[in-house]
Structures are given as C-alpha cells and as structure tokens.
Amino acid sequence: MVSVQDTEGGKAKANIWTDAAKFKANGDKLAADAARLDAAAKSGNLDQIKAAFGAYAGNCKTCHDEFRNN
Numbered sequence: 001m002v003s004v005q006d007t008e009g010g011k012a013k014a015n016i017w018t019d020a021a022k023f024k025a026n027g028d029k030l031a032a033d034a035a036r037l038d039a040a041a042k043s044g045n046l047d048q049i050k051a052a053f054g055a056y057a058g059n060c061k062t063c064h065d066e067f068r069n070n
C-alpha cells in the first residue's frame with residue numbers, strides 16, 4: 001500500500017486514498033462522458049456536441065474541487 005508521504009510533489013489531496021471509490025467513480029464518469037462526446041462529435045450535430053462537451057468538461061472541475069489542491 002502506498003502511503004500519502006510517498007506522493008510528495010503532487011497536488012492530489014490525501015482524501016484520494018480514503019475516498020478512492022469516489023475518485024474512481026469520477027474517473028469512470030469522465031470516461032463515459034468522453035464516449036458520449038465522441039458519439040456526439042461523429043453525429044455532427046452542434047447542439048449535441050455542445051451539450052456533451054459541457055457534461056464532459058464539468059467532470060474536470062468536480063474532481064479537481066474534490067481531490068486536487070487548488
């Protein structure tokens with residue numbers, strides 16, 4: 001098991017270890033939304049692309065707020 005002390009230099013918060021299931025869920029949602037964005041891009045429908053991109057990009061902020069310092 002890697003200890004928090006071994007992660008020096010990164011900006012990940014310590015709760016990444018205690019909340020690992022949630023962290024993984026955030027990553028899984030990012031991957032799912034990426035697949036949706038890919039499908040929207042292939043459809044060529046701009047409204048669909050905008051909506052899919054918004055959902056995809058929202059994952060970045062959610063996870064950084066929860067797990068990244070600043």
Ligand code: HEC
Nearest residue numbers: 009010011012013023026027030057059060063064067068
């Ligand atoms: C599952 C959680 C999660 C998701 C989703 C996520 N990030 Fe991150 N991200 C992190 C964590 C945690 C770090 C800090 C890692 C470190 O410093 O060791 C980070 C770091 C970064 C950094 C480096 C910042 C720095 O100051 O060094 C960039 C750039 C970044 N993320 C961009 C993105 C973008 C763009 C997205 C969306 C497409 C995204 N991330 C989605 C968790 C996430």
